Amino acid sequence: MRDTVLVGESPAVGTGSGEDAAIDVRRLLMIHNPTAGGRRARRLRAVVARLEAHGIGVTVRPTGRRGDAEEFARAADPADVDAVVAAGGDGTINEVINGLAAHAEAGRPLPLGIVPMGTANVLAAELGLTMDAERIATAIAGGRLTMIWPAQANGRVFSLMAGVGLDARVVERVDPRVKRLIGKGAYVAETLVQLATRPDHRYRVTLDDGEAQELASVIVAKGHFYGGRFICAPDARLTEPELHVCLFPRGGRLNALRYVWGVTAGRLSRFPDYRVVTARRVRIEGPAGDGLFADAVQGDGDVLARLPVEITLTGWRLPVLAG
Numbered sequence: 001m002r003d004t005v006l007v008g009e010s011p012a013v014g015t016g017s018g019e020d021a022a023i024d025v026r027r028l029l030m031i032h033n034p035t036a037g038g039r040r041a042r043r044l045r046a047v048v049a050r051l052e053a054h055g056i057g058v059t060v061r062p063t064g065r066r067g068d069a070e071e072f073a074r075a076a077d078p079a080d081v082d083a084v085v086a087a088g089g090d091g092t093i094n095e096v097i098n099g100l101a102a103h104a105e106a107g108r109p110l111p112l113g114i115v116p117m118g119t120a121n122v123l124a125a126e127l128g129l130t131m132d133a134e135r136i137a138t139a140i141a142g143g144r145l146t147m148i149w150p151a152q153a154n155g156r157v158f159s160l161m162a163g164v165g166l167d168a169r170v171v172e173r174v175d176p177r178v179k180r181l182i183g184k185g186a187y188v189a190e191t192l193v194q195l196a197t198r199p200d201h202r203y204r205v206t207l208d209d210g211e212a213q214e215l216a217s218v219i220v221a222k223g224h225f226y227g228g229r230f231i232c233a234p235d236a237r238l239t240e241p242e243l244h245v246c247l248f249p250r251g252g253r254l255n256a257l258r259y260v261w262g263v264t265a266g267r268l269s270r271f272p273d274y275r276v277v278t279a280r281r282v283r284i285e286g287p288a289g290d291g292l293f294a295d296a297v298q299g300d301g302d303v304l305a306r307l308p309v310e311i312t313l314t315g316w317r318l319p320v321l322a323g
């Protein structure tokens with residue numbers, strides 16, 4: 001474990017090495033969340049048309065409810081498809097990655113493709129993908145693979161980040177209908193509600209074989225973007241086998257407000273009490289069952305687990321068609 005130097009407002013960076021390889025893309029399963037990001041159906045049609053113009057056969061399967069995307073990805077047969085494309089937001093992509101975990105664990109990894117259609121599209125940004133249909137299709141059709149190294153929280157896989165404390169409570173409480181109406185503003189509104197009402201919770205955090213420390217909030221990052229284009233762990237990379245653990249030690253409303261401001265204003269690195277450290281294993285214990293959603297663990301923007309949680313890297317890497 002080593003301390004990481006912080007740079008609050010570092011510019012967007014790529015994914016690093018990742019040992020790129022390429023595959024021949026002929027047949028795709030595209031899993032589409034029709035409720036994601038205000039229903040951007042036109043973008044989906046444009047991407048599919050361009051993929052077909054490349055001679056690629058695309059089977060689109062719309063999800064009907066939460067859980068479908070994971071099930072569809074798990075059921076995908078590598079004999080029938082060359083890759084599975086997630087058309088949706090980070091929540092849908094996360095489900096697809098959890099479905100693809102079964103293939104990767106069995107030693108027959110199916111590559112992931114992405115059509116970003118969500119509210120924040122953090123994974124797409126992390127991979128340097130744009131919202132342009134032509135470029136999305138080219139990234140998928142080109143077949144170039146970036147190997148990313150996901151992590152897991154109590155066995156549930158995430159690729160971007162997991163969080164405990166204020167951000168997990170916001171993720172758990174945010175109303176999907178408000179999110180559909182006002183997009184990212186729903187998270188801002190819910191953060192304000194949580195800041196106004198939250199009692200002061202403390203979590204016990206153990207990094208690798210170190211001593212437990214008490215903290216107000218923790219974010220375990222695999223990517224360097226957070227909640228859109230904010231940066232908490234500037235050196236975190238999807239392709240690296242390392243967890244970057246962001247430690248928010250001080251409790252109380254004023255400190256919570258200060259941390260929120262630090263994240264959104266890019267000032268975290270100047271806080272003397274804020275630290276990012278690297279680890280291979282993170283254990284978090286804390287308030288459970290108090291009915292106030294204090295024990296939620298968010299991963300990639302959805303509640304993935306409950307405390308206590310053990311966060312580690314997965315034993316496998318995931319190939320991603322990232323252009």
Ligand SMILES: Nc1ncnc2c1ncn2[C@@H]1O[C@H](COP(=O)(O)OP(=O)(O)OP(=O)(O)O)[C@@H](O)[C@H]1O
Pocket residue numbers: 033034035036037038063064065066067068069088089090091092093095117118119120121122179301302
């Ligand atoms: N057909 C569906 N109906 C309802 N929920 C769904 C459906 N398909 C997927 N979901 C769930 O909806 C949640 C949100 O979807 P998703 O993340 O794709 O879009 P978003 O919320 O607009 O984007 P973002 O994650 O970038 O904020 C995910 O947790 C996903 O599991």
